[in-house]
Amino acid sequence: MNLLTLPLRTLRRKAMRTALLTVVFAAGICSVVALNYVSKAVGDSMEKKLTAYGANxxxxxxxxxxxxxxGGFSLGxxxxxxxxxxxxxxxxxxxxxxxxxxxxxxxxxxxxxxxxxxxxxxxxxxxxxxxxxxxxxxxxxxxxxxxxxxxxxxxxxxxxxxxxxxxxxxxxxxxxxxxxxxxxxxxxxxxxxxxxxxxxxxxxxxxxxxxxxxxxxxxxxxxxxxxxxxxxxxxxxxxxxMQKIVKARMYTVHFVQHLALIVSVILLLTACFMIALSLLASVNERKHEIGVLRSLGYSRGSVFSIFCLEALAIGMGAGVAGFLGGFGVSHSVMDMLELGKEATMHMEWWHLGVTLAGVAVISCLSSVIPAWKAANTDPSQALVML
Amino acid sequence: MLQAVNVSKSYGDTLVLDDVSVQVGKGEFVCVVGRSGSGKSSLLNVLSTLTRPDSGHVLYQGENVTAMGEGRINRLRHKDFSIIFQLHHLLPYLTALENVMVPFMNTLRPIGQEIRDKAAECLERVGLGGKGNRLPGNLSGGEQQRVAIARALVKSPEVLFADEPTGSLDKRNGDGIVELLRDLHTEGVSLVMVTHDMGYARLAQRTVVMEDGRVVDGEEVECVTHPKDAVAGEIITQA
Incomplete structure (x- = not known):
């Protein structure tokens, strides 16, 4: 038992809230992963097709x-x-x-x-x-x-x-x-x-x-x-x-990639706000708990960590589920678009690592404001409010 | 050992402590009594470092607590001071034994067997030896308060603060809790208890009577039986 016990038990106790949050966050990550894989596959496929139109x-x-x-006669x-x-x-x-x-x-x-x-x-x-x-x-x-x-x-x-x-x-x-x-x-x-x-x-x-x-x-x-x-x-x-062709090819490829990037950013921002709002509600709901922990000698850092770790735990669960889901979805989408033969995809473990690292950063960033609010809760006020 | 010197505290426009000076000796049992809103709990919060006074200062073993940094204050709360609240404030998702160990869960270092044994021993001491695996929701009010006392005990504090520890309990459970606190006091723990119950206050070595944020009596050990201040006498009689 250690500091991790508190956020993990809280998540277990609020199983429905945790599950919903994880599912929604995982859906966001799933979309981002799928979009990236599909956009890369579409880009590769488009490149192959465009290349097939000839040299540049x-x-x-x-x-x-x-x-x-x-004498007035031109041969050109x-x-x-x-x-x-x-x-x-x-x-x-x-x-x-x-x-x-x-x-x-x-x-x-x-x-x-x-x-x-x-x-x-x-x-x-x-x-x-x-x-x-x-x-x-x-x-x-x-x-x-x-x-x-x-x-x-x-x-x-x-x-x-x-x-x-x-x-x-x-x-x-x-x-x-x-x-x-x-x-x-x-x-x-x-x-x-x-x-x-x-x-x-x-x-x-x-x-x-x-x-x-x-x-x-x-x-x-x-x-x-x-x-x-x-x-x-x-x-x-x-x-x-042949600049015209080249530019047209590059524009098409870049357009798809930029579109995927913008949609990804919007989805991740939405996920961030969702986690932040949920944690803010949790901080307000658990004010007395924060007051008790502070009265028992927990530092602001420890209280801050509890909420960060809570977001991180949700993020990690959602990250793994979202990545695997995204990979599966991208396969289905590619099959639907009949791109399966033109662009092959392989599960790269470092992709999962990068995804989890990104999700960890996003989770922690989204928990900063609620965790900061929790860490700065005046214990005497938190206990008086009861 | 613990001393508040000319302490004042206000929340917004409301002055809750007005130039209060109180001291608690080593191993002393002090009760703070007074009407609702008289500043009893605020005094306890200031003494226990839960809040800093606006003016004046608190001394603990000769050191100015008011001037201490956040880290030192956290260490004081963690090692030297323990607080028992009117509502037990147990964490509902931890078992009774885990609640007792909560003070030691403040880092990523896993809790050792020594702490587990000590926590079990504290639960045994408050009469809940066989109920360590129960969640707070499966314990009675009196049992929950006993777990809170075990949580306070596990740190082996120098000073134990109790803010109306019997306030939410029936007479039988309340008596048991106060008996337990007295036992701790006899073992050398300094005890500062806020209470409405003059029956319990009479058990203390000294009683501090508060009114409108000021101490109106408390210099003499037997103030409950012989209040020197008329207001104090009235408060004690009404209580």
Whole structure:
């Protein structure tokens, strides 16, 4: 038996009040935990979906243009001294300080050639990187695995009469159709995709890259900083950040997070006021008890602690229940929103620790005014009031 | 041992103690009597450090209690002084034995076996040896007051203050409580008791009579039988 006995016995004696307070507080914590988990999951999911819409940084060789016109006839701007990117330049993107924020670097080599006697555009791609950026692609067949395998856009397949398993030659090199893209509504429908090294070899231009797409999106991603760092690594390359898309993505992610934060703060403030009001009522109700304790030699600190510990005990109970409840609720909500496959959640014990620490601070803060009032109760007045 | 010197105290515009001087010797049994509102309980509160006087001071073993800091006063209340109230003021959610141990629950350090044994011994002493596990609600008024006395005893106080300890009890229970307090006094505990009952007051070594916040008699040990002040005589007669 010690100082803890008094608040714990009080809570047990007022079981109904304790239970109600714990349930309401736990509901608040449950909402906060669920909101945070769901907002994080929604953010992750949104990020994945947004990333799937394409890259957000474009690397292209520097091009000088010349306005050509003579005798009143204008040819417009003509590109001169066109260079191409090299693999080394593209690979430097992954060496920047913020390299962990780079999701994919997808180089492209474009070849205009003939396939089955018809003009066609073949895009050489780095399959793993390309499939990461274009994860919205649907296939008939399978993704290319072996050298010489290609994917064919839906419209190009119809025009060229290509089916899965068909073979064709480009500049004397054989290619096999491993899959057909389902219609995307984009330029991808009109072209063929081959392994970049196969195509470069077929066209006799090994190592040449026409442009590269970089996907660098994540919550709170400092996109401007990434562009600056890439520019510093490869200064002789034009880097275009698609700011509009990036800003829209960031705004959406931040909006969800801010909304969750505001709702969480409101819920926690409500819980704080609820505990404070309940304890204030308890202090008024137990004035004589406080007077007796003070007359027995309890210090102001001891009396203060009794009410703080009472709030803390409720907080801890509500914290554990609220966290577990919140975790369960967030799972249900994610299932309802069909986000379960896109964002996985794991029970992290340190999350529970952080939640309990936060709840402990909130509980103690909310008990400060009632506990202070109790500690400063004049014992003689408290006993006279009876 | 304990002395109030020219003590005055008021609550708002109401003066409840007016230049009161009283002293209690070591091992002395002093009764404070007077009409309702005469300032008896206020005097007890000042002497027992429950409240500080507006002017004047209280001396305990030569030290000025009025000038003591909060910590020293808490230690006095915890070790040297014990107070018994008219209403027992037991904590309803603790058993009788736990109520007796309450003075030692003021820290996070668990109560040791020594304190438990002493608390059980005190309960035994007040005649409640077999009722330690009962909640106050399951005890009679007299038994509850006995638990309160055991709670006061467990600290082995130097001075025991009793504010109308028989006020809410019938005659039989009241007599038992006063008998118990007298026993404690004979063991050397100084006893200051506020009472309306002149029968109990006659048992004291000295009686202090109060009227309108002032001591009107109390310098002589036998003031109850031979009041030197006419007002005191009237109060004693009416009581």
């Amino acid at each position: 940084i474009l690397l292209q060789p520097k091009v000088d243009t010349l306005a050509v016109g003579y 701007n003509v590109s001169v001294d066109v260079k191409s990117l090299t693999r080394e330049q593209v690979d430097k993107v992954r060496t920047i300080e913020l390299h962990e924020r780079i999701a994919a670097v997808a180089p492209k080599f474009i070849a205009l050639t003939e396939v089955k006697g018809q003009h066609a555009a073949i895009i050489g791609v780095d399959w793993p990187e390309e499939l990461m950026i274009k994860n919205y692609w649907g296939f008939e067949g399978k993704t290319p695995e072996a050298p010489g395998e290609v994917l064919v856009g839906s419209r190009a397949a119809a025009t060229l009469g290509l089916k899965v398993g068909d073979r064709f030659g480009v500049q004397g090199r054989d290619f096999t159709v491993s899959g057909l893209l389902t219609p995307t509504g984009s330029e991808d429908d009109n072209v063929l995709f081959a392994g970049i090294e196969d195509l470069q070899a077929a066209m006799g231009k090994p190592g040449q890259i026409h442009f590269a797409e970089v996907a660098a999106l994540c919550s709170g991603c400092p996109i401007d900083e990434i562009v600056t760092q890439i520019q510093q690594k490869i200064p002789d390359v034009d880097i275009v950040a």
